[in-house]
Amino acid sequence: YHGCLQGYEKIGDKYVKNTGYNRWADTNNLIILYPQAVATTSRSATLRAPFANMNGCWDWIGWYGTDFNVKSGKQSTAMKKMIDRVVSGFNPIEAPSQLQVNSVTDNSATLSWKQVTGASGYNIYRNGGKVNNQVVTSTTYTDTNLNSGSTYTFTVKAVSSQGSESAASSSVIAKTTGEAPAVETPSGLSITGITSNSVSLQWTASATAEQYNVYRDGNKVATVSVSSYTDTGLSAGTQYKYQVSSVKGAQESDKSTEVTFTTQIQKVCFSASNYNHVAAGRARQSGGYVFANGSNQSMGLYNIFVITNLCQTQENYYVIE
Numbered sequence: 001y002h003g004c005l006q007g008y009e010k011i012g013d014k015y016v017k018n019t020g021y022n023r024w025a026d027t028n029n030l031i032i033l034y035p036q037a038v039a040t041t042s043r044s045a046t047l048r049a050p051f052a053n054m055n056g057c058w059d060w061i062g063w064y065g066t067d068f069n070v071k072s073g074k075q076s077t078a079m080k081k082m083i084d085r086v087v088s089g090f091n092p093i094e095a096p097s098q099l100q101v102n103s104v105t106d107n108s109a110t111l112s113w114k115q116v117t118g119a120s121g122y123n124i125y126r127n128g129g130k131v132n133n134q135v136v137t138s139t140t141y142t143d144t145n146l147n148s149g150s151t152y153t154f155t156v157k158a159v160s161s162q163g164s165e166s167a168a169s170s171s172v173i174a175k176t177t178g179e180a181p182a183v184e185t186p187s188g189l190s191i192t193g194i195t196s197n198s199v200s201l202q203w204t205a206s207a208t209a210e211q212y213n214v215y216r217d218g219n220k221v222a223t224v225s226v227s228s229y230t231d232t233g234l235s236a237g238t239q240y241k242y243q244v245s246s247v248k249g250a251q252e253s254d255k256s257t258e259v260t261f262t263t264q265i266q267k268v269c270f271s272a273s274n275y276n277h278v279a280a281g282r283a284r285q286s287g288g289y290v291f292a293n294g295s296n297q298s299m300g301l302y303n304i305f306v307i308t309n310l311c312q313t314q315e316n317y318y319v320i321e
Helices: 014-018 021-026 074-087 274-279
Strands: 100-104 109-112 121-126 140-143 151-159 172-175 187-194 198-204 211-216 219-224 228-232 239-248 259-262 268-273 283-286 289-292 298-301 307-314 317-320
Touching: 100 172, 109 151, 109 172, 121 140, 140 151, 187 239, 187 259, 198 239, 211 228, 219 228, 268 274, 274 283, 274 289, 274 298, 274 307, 289 317, 298 307
Parallel strands: none
Antiparallel strands: 100 109, 109 140, 121 151, 151 172, 187 198, 198 228, 211 219, 211 239, 239 259, 268 307, 283 289, 289 298, 307 317
């Protein structure tokens, strides 16, 4: 919602472009509604508060409607209609059904399920961890690199054209053929936290493991007795690959499926005038106002008197602190 004199007829699309909400919405699969109030000089003697709205102010509490006390003015009513229109075409995607295990070998399991209407693909989960790197477009999947003589639990989630996932299907259990290894390979390796110089990992504990080895880019960096680890001393803005293995006595399992990530850029802050921020390429100016690059946060007037503390959190992305 905007205040006064911020309708489209006054400032065009500057409000929509510079709020900073769009980037946040795009990365979270959200829809942002930008209601606009139109300036008017008309009055109505039939309304409880018969005032014109010459500055195009948003009707927060129904001042221009007949129900002042219950906050349901004309603009609020119109906004409700807009929201109803936006969500009217939204149909949550259904979870896959009829998931079954078609076949198993010593090191693989083949699954199939019923096609979901409207799904653009599917994600497969083994023991709670996603195993496919790319969305699966068929209704069958063969999971490989499993341990022989071992039991796994699988579920499948449908993926919509917008990238959102459905609820998980009913689970199925697959047991590979052959003799179980003395030490099972860890599964479900995932990242739980990333900073500019560290990463936190966790994985599904193995019943046969006494300890776990943690590998960074193929090199062992730690041996731990729990199914989680935080690796520190990393370089900012750098890509790393991690795997873990189970250890029992002198025996070590195969390495797990790897996870890849990039550490955050080291936060650097600059305190300067808005004019100097623009000159340094950390911000831009439009219509006499300054906006931070990346976040588009408003920094105020474009001059040498307004001082703003800007912090870079990733490449060409600045926030006000």
